[in-house]
Amino acid sequence: MHTPTISGNLLLLPHNAGIAIIDTATIVRIQAISNYSKLFFSDNKTLVVAKVLKWFEGKLDSHDFLRIHRTHLVNKHFIHQYTHGGSIQLRNGEYLEISKRRKALFLQSL
Template sequence: MTTLKALIVDDEEYSRKSLYFLIQENCPEVQVAGIVKSVSEARQLISAQVFNLVFLDIAMPKENGFELLPALQERNIRVIFTTAYDQYALKALKANAIDYLLKPIDIEELKTAVSKAEAWANLTSPRTPESLSSRESDESSQPTSSASRTQKKITLPNTYGFNVIDTADIIYVEADSNYSEFHLQDGEKLVISKPLKEIEDSLDPQEFLRIHKSVIVNFRYIKSYVNKNGWQIILSNGVTLPVSRRRATEFQEKAKNYFNK
């Protein structure tokens, strides 16, 4: 069982104490290592101690909970929002939160949220030298072509945990500030708080190409390529996307290689 070292941030004393006792009684995998009443106090504590989870209230005096997120993201600390207001749910999703708990906090919902946090911690925990050695041994007996090293699945966090999707199901990814919106072949859209450059680095460059500063496309879903007041591609789902002039030559070369395999 992975131990989650947690910080509680809430301006209300009753809420802090109530959440602490709920965690103590119901979540043995969580070690509450700090309790503070403001964002400024939380910043000071996370700069001095190591945490991997924060239970974070949103509506607080001076600074709200969202203003703590940059400091948490720098340290790869994940968040479970705890709030009396439900209007922040979408913003919490875009902030890559593990979960969003409404006060008064339900015990079963708390346990579910902690289970998601533990699953995330297991996925992101450093591998031991023994596990690395074992994996390297296994890989040494496998073909080392670029195709075998290519990431064919990608993990995307959502409100309830994680979506593990095949990269083949991604039609295109569109940037929205520091968020990225995945458009999947079944019509589903997933929004995560990662910049497009980070997404681009995780995808196979033989299958995907950034055709514009804000768009990455999957070659397999390209239906046509036309010049209507500038180059555009039309995807199998009917969406038309522009190809920037500076990327047009690279697109044409890669498209030729891809479709002439």
């Protein structure tokens, strides 16, 4: 099978039905689930792939994606607000907790 690669804003990812060609600008967040990752898109669709979150962290532009927790990588273009309690609200209404360890780096990256 082809190796997943990234070209410009496109990410090629093998999954159970073939190879998905993904525009990284449409990824809202990526959630780690053991040795898999679940991608959440702006059109409310999801995709599960056999890649760990660390792989995505290395491939995606660090200026657009922020690691906020050991289980979440978020596209900062979809962040609606930061709450003083240490969580963020995404444009789709979801709330995600920022780990205490990553809070300072998160605020610096915004």
